[in-house]
Amino acid sequence: MVMTMATINLNYDKLGSGYLFPQIAERTQIFLDKNQDAKIMKLGIGNTTEKLVPSIIEALHDSVDNLAHNETYTGYGDEQGNSILRNLIAEQYAARGIHIEPSEIFVSDGAKPDSANIQSIFGQGIVAVQCPSYPVYVDTNVIDGRTGEFDEETQQYEGIVYMPCTAENDFFPEVPTGKVDIIYLCSPNNPTGAVATKEQLQTFVDYAIDNKAVIIFDAAYAQYISDPNLPKSIYEVPGAKECAVEICSFSKSAGFTGVRLGHTVVPMDLVVEDTERKQLNTTWNQRQTRFFNGASNISQDGGLAALSEQGLKESQSVIDYYMENARIIKEGVESLGFTAYGGVNAPYVWMNTKGMKSWDFFDKLLEETHVVGTPGVGFGPNGEGFIRLSAFGHREDIEEAVDSMIQNLKM
16 A cells, blocks of 8 residues: 655745745844844835724724624624625725626625635636736745746746836836736736826736736725826726726725725626636635635624715725825935835835845845835835835824934935
8 A cells, every 4th residue: 555645735835035024024123133222113014004993993893792692693694795885885886987786796804815816716827917016916826836936037937927017117017918818917006106097907908808818906005096087996997897807905995904804896797718608706706605704794894884975084084194104205215316106196105226126225224224115126026126115104103214214324
């Protein structure tokens, strides 16, 4: 009898030199071990800092209190999400002239897990990503076996199509020159802060329809767009419902980074060509009902409050607060002679490092100013020479960090 043993998914061994944000934490801790009196000012990880608004807090309290009484206790909900919440999300789309059926909306515990899990319903096709882009898009496809090995020289994975986002193309890429199957787009973009125009998105929608590709559109920061001429949803573009999945989040728009709530739209019109025409909506529903018991009832009650008239008004005031932080950061680094992008319709400032390597500039910024940013190269090879600064923070901390940079950064 041949003895066998359990094995692990060896695709994990392909992952590059550690996840970006733990690397930042490790380098910061090394600095603190050597400089124990230093005060670190974090402009790195995009974690919200301001308290939840009153209408949401009230709803969360009421939801918890309801669990204390048999008459109002709730157990499992629908795996697809609270029907009232799904209808309310559909109404939000309708207010922008977009018709989305509640049955096309799937409530989840956040955009990050949806961005990772959505690729599990596809076969082993060719993936294209913006570069730089949120690491989850690449890492989860590596784990799922869609790539070859990581090339240390190019800082790319074999088998992935990297679509360069540079200052020359306003940080939005051209469509792939060859055939790809899955395309990840993010607007407003994390990390560059760039927002795609309708015309730019139309080129990808046209490409996807012509090539039978599917766009995974990450709209987690859509509520930070203040320019009325810029789309908050890919479904503002004709034809998008035939080729695009949209992933949204309550994390940054309503401060739910710890509460955890998001939703994904999978239109009925979106089909893929395989042995037969297959609705992705049906496949995603199969995945969710078998792998997921639904988002927390408490979180969803908070989501209902967040999308109420009062909740939207209160949450907008917090978004405005963060965007004022972004203005302070951007003007501060520009006063030092750096070129900075983003920070207008997105809560991130994409700072050019004047020719320094991203990690070298990270160390310099930390050592001279005690400010922590996020090295651009951590988002892909086209992020080299940049650093991302986050507007999520208390105003006094943002102002202190910017002042430290102005006073202490030596160039």
